[in-house]
Amino acid sequence: MSDGDGNWNLLQRVILPSSGQVDTIPLYVDAGSVNGVRLVENDTMYRSPKKVEDKLRLLSSTPREAHIEDLLSRTSLRVVAGDRLSLGTYFNAFPASYWRRWTNVRDIRLSVRTKGDGAVVVYKSNARGSLQRVASERVTGEQESTFELSLKPFGDGGWYWFDLAAGSSELVMLGADWSTRERPRNARPGSVTLEITTLNKPDYCLSNLRTLSENLEVLDAVREFLIVDQGSQKVADEPGFDEVAQRFGGRLRIIDQANLGGSGGFSRGMYEAVESGNDYALIMDDDIVIEPESIRRVLCFADYCRKPTIVGGHMFDLYNRTVLHTFGEVVDAYRIQPALPHEEMQLGHEFGVVNLRQASWMHRRVDVDYNGWWMCLIPTEVIREIGLALPIFIKWDDAEYGLRAKEAGYPTVSLPGSAVWHVSWADKDDLVGWQAYFHERNRTITALLHSPFPKGGRVLRESVQQDVKHLVSMQYFTEHGRIMAMEDLLAGPEHLHRLLAERLPQINALRERYPDAQTKDDIDDFPHPKVTKGPHRSVAAGMPAKKDLIPWALRTVVRQLVQKPAPNSAEFPQAVLAHRDNRWWRTAGYDSIVVTNAEGTGASWYQRDPARLREMLAKSTRLHWRIRNEWEQLAARYQAAAPRISSIDAWKATFEKHTIADSKDKS
Structure with a gap:
């Protein structure tokens, strides 16, 4: 977790899309001179979120995408002479308010390594989305620019980010990161069991394994990669599996078990994490596309949280990859339905049209009740205390677990800058049918x-x-x-x-x-x-x-x-x-x-x-x-039974009954 300087610990790297993700460029870097728009407080015409976004489109120049040829690697890019690029984007702005709220980190350092002539300009926002210039530095030749920044003003929201402006010749960013002098809650980085539950989607699952195997250098904290295969079309039988499996160097294990639904698959991941003595279970869907850096980020954040905290990632639309489907959810207690945490939030935000700096509602910190299990990191300390998922197969297991954890004093954080791509609910109708x-x-x-x-x-x-x-x-x-x-x-x-x-x-x-x-x-x-x-x-x-x-x-x-x-x-x-x-x-x-x-x-x-x-x-x-008529008696029965049926022992008996094969037992 150290960035090479013994006094500073890496929190977040600046990254760029992989070669197969060119349609996601707006999530990583913005081109052009757009810095966002400061809203007029008493402009009553634009008080609704939709009208605010309409006004932003009218008053700001349309951001254009960076050219793919200017993305030199996962961590470096080129700014052509006279041009400007902004890293005030979903994956590269620093979510300052989340670190301010949930960790003891109060001061951070931004380091930007460049080659060429130009300038580095640092910005911040507040919870209303108002933007402020913080600092700038002229750069020439090959150098490192550092900016020491405080998190104290970010009580309700806000981000940090920086822009790059090239002079009369091109400017190359060789790399950039955010770090702190603070130490994690524990002396060492937490260890992880990363588990994917799959059901008859071997192609998706193998694709994710391939992505993970190509990014093992950022996944050193993952002690075990676990596939819980509950289908009849086995991942291990997919062409190319053996080659990919060898890259994990013995860290990949497959468990074949009967179809116990999402709650059964993800509970198996939690159970195995506890059994292995790891600090976290990171559970993920099979039909997703992974941003590997997200794994490092949720783990780092969880390590720094003041108390054991469930940390999850957001969900982008798999078929429209610049659309953020959900930024965080709560449970409406009166209806027991998923709900948005505040009225300004929007589902299906299109970053290709309105970037992070322009989306004022996204600068307010969002506190949630739970995180979807498309990507969710759960401390094993929490699992040992409140148990595994309820045995309810496929729906409401993630929300119920978040509510149960919250009642036990363990919060959930949906961390901006960490996400997967998944089929959105708009392309499903799971209220009809089985x-x-x-x-x-x-x-x-x-x-x-x-x-x-x-x-x-x-x-x-x-x-x-x-x-x-x-x-x-x-x-x-x-x-x-x-x-x-x-x-x-x-x-x-x-x-x-x-x-x-x-x-x-x-x-x-x-x-x-x-x-x-x-x-x-x-x-x-x-x-x-x-x-x-x-x-x-x-x-x-x-x-x-x-x-x-x-x-x-x-x-x-x-x-x-x-x-x-x-x-x-x-x-x-x-x-x-x-x-x-x-x-x-x-x-x-x-x-x-x-x-x-x-x-x-x-x-x-x-x-x-x-x-x-x-x-x-x-x-x-x-x-x-x-x-x-029986509501009170039923509630008492279920509340009394919940600790028992979600316990490690109860699930262990179910797993033993329904396990078909475990690769660790094969000689």
Whole structure:
């Protein structure tokens, strides 16, 4: 962790995109003279975040991308004569307020090594996004410029960064970093078990292993790279695996186990980290693209935190790589739903359009309840005290763990400048289909464990609303799963470990009973639509007005309960609906419709069935009524059982039962 000077310890290197990430340049370096815009405090026209961003676009020159040929290596770049580049970017600005809030570091040093003529100009921002010039130095020849900077003014937010300006000839940055004289919490850097959970994505997983193997020089603290393979398509069978595995020098291990979902895979990583005596478990998804420097950064930050702290990275959109999908999340305690920490935040921020310096909301420090497990570092000290994940397969395991850690006094930090690329939720629809079971059950379990409100606040009310929406949308397979979820919830927490490996196959076995669960590749695989008479709503029609919503919903439910489907609706769909138009207030007007899926890989045929609707609506009503009446007793049962079922011993028994092979046992 030392930067070569025994008195200074490296916190963050300035880095540039790898050769395969040229479309991410705006996340690393900005070209041009844009420094951002100081907002006028009393400009009431631009108080909303959207209007602020619109004003920034109007008042600032459009940043252009740096030329790829000017990126000389992962740590060096060239500024052509008369030009200017800024490192005030997502990956290279220093998140001063986070270090100020969560660590004892109060003074840092910026070192910039250059060759050529020009200037280094240092800037900072505050929580409002106002920008200030801090210092500058003219440079010539080959030299190192150093700036000693204080973190004291960054109580609520703010970043440090620097710009490079070339003179009459080119200026080359040979390298730059941020360091401190402070020492980490412990005498030595923490050791890590890096674990990736994978399920039938061997190509993604091998690609990430290849990236890690090519960056081992920055991953010296990782004592073991662990793959928990829960699929039938094994990573070890992927062409090229043996060659990549050899690069790890014995630090790579694969565990084959039954599909226990994300909670089972990530809990295995936590368990193995504890068993190996390492200080941290770093858990990661398989279907991501990694920025390896992020691993070094979350580990360094965790080492410096005043108390054991969960440290996670942000998530960029895998298919639009300059779009930041999430900057941090909290749990809305009244609804038990993910929420944004403050009203100025935006999902899907496009750095290619509005850079960090222009995005005023991003300069305010964001404190979170949890971090998604696409990339999350968990101290084993925390694991030993509060246990592993709940055995709830795939949904809400990360949020519930963050809430549990917070209640035990361990914070979570989503650290800017550390991130992965992952498929955004906008390209998925996991509230429909087999995952609906896990959404319903696990959200309610989280409410039973952590909701401070009577009967869980809005949780049951929203659950009833979701059931009605699915039923009037003819999503009977989805609703079957939700009913199973409530039944399993009422059965109690004692069965959760057993259900880990059992429930998903049982849900998938129901598909053949429901046309809406059966997917075909092409629209032409279905009968050609025939328009029939009926109360169809136009695709252009919006949701009914709020004042009309309840009467409209009642009429719709009554119609679907008592009115027979249109003639021939079981033989011919009435229309084809694109996924983005698949909204309950539209599908409720049809008796038979083909709907494409979120992934764009196929379509399903929804067919109205009044008898099924009556049966499922009656079951849903009874189950919700029972959960409401038994809420206090259920909460007590789950709260009493949670320490036991999330314990290392309970998970150890589950792992022993479902482990297929462990590479460390092979001779």
